Amino acid sequence: MATSERMGGQIDTSASLRYRKGIRLLADIQTLKRKSKPVNRRSSAPMSNLPFSVFAKLCDMLKELYGLSSVADFRATGGGFTTENFLCSDGTNTYFLKRYHTPDMSRLHDIMAAYACFSRGGIPIITPIRNAQGDDCFFLDESWWSVFPFVAGIKKRGEELTERDVQKLGGLLAAIHRVGMDCPPADIQPIALWNKNVFLSEKHALEYAYTHLASKQDVDEMAFENVQIQDRFLRDHHDYLSDISLINHSLIHGDFTHNNVFFKPDGEILATFDLDKTCLAPRGYEVARSVFITCFDHAWDASSFRLAHAFLRAYLAAYPMNFAEFHDGLHAYVSHFMHMTWLEKKILVDRSKQHAALMRSSTVRVKHLSEEFLTLAERLYPFDDATQSVSRPSGT
């Protein structure tokens, strides 16, 4: 019996527990706020590696641009690969600050335009707070920054997701794509997909790094083996980007997975967030990416396929897509994924320990995607008449 059935539509207790902890965290923050003292001059900002001079300037800007009378309880929350995140309060409200690593204003423009587009279209999305200059971001210390309201929502891990959860996710992704198709801001950049020659150069660099490791752990072996599997796969399926007819016609979220969604205690979706990877792309590409990361992240078994079917049925009910479009989107995602080497670089070159868990789940995906690639679209498309339901150009 599926987990969602077992729970009879009730709230997942561990998620509910984390929600209550979130509320407690908020209460702790409120208490801290009352006790908080003015920040003394020191070499770095409290609970972060931000130099004090930058922190002081940040406080000034938060005051001038956002009306935060004082900044208390400032701390880093750990961040992703392209941003650094912080929490702070002004004694009344709590805020989530994001520092973008890219100094590229055109990229920031795309991200901000996407927040505005999805929000206007009625998508539940946590958008940046507009500042006194009418902007959604500001520039400080060689970086762009945005301020978001702090939202206490429930995050679910891959292994906690029920069929009902992924149906909600599939439905929301369809709504995002409908809005993204209707109003794609004209000047947003199209997605940057793979380059085979780049993969080959990186493969050589990674092989060199692997050979010269003083000692090898099991994750090093996994990283090395992944690159070999990818290389063999790319020899058999030697697609160049131009081989696949893809039209970048939709504004996509870019990173729509369970990791970037908050749930409510009743299991409904509270909001999505994190448009750091938004761009124009074929929606089939994002559907495939979201399904693989959300439903196959922790395992590759019958239950992953059940979740994937539930996700896709909900998506397709809200925004139909024929088999050819789904197939081409999945093909593009798998090809792109099989050219990616950033994780192997983290392991073999940067010797990152924090990426070991990701390396293990990536290994499972690389293996299965390479072995099952040709049959995957048919297995995932949740209708029996998959291949008959579409007219494909002859020869494809």
Ligand SMILES: Nc1ncnc2c1ncn2[C@@H]1O[C@H](COP(=O)(O)OP(=O)(O)OP(=O)(O)O)[C@@H](O)[C@H]1O
């Ligand atoms: N407005 C918010 N209020 C409270 N918490 C938030 C908010 N936005 C994001 N978070 C939390 O911070 C985490 C990181 O945020 P986000 O996904 O935007 O950044 P990221 O740098 O892309 O990180 P990641 O690589 O984990 O995706 C989220 O997974 C979520 O738990």
Ligand SMILES: [Mg+2]
């Ligand atoms: Mg994120």
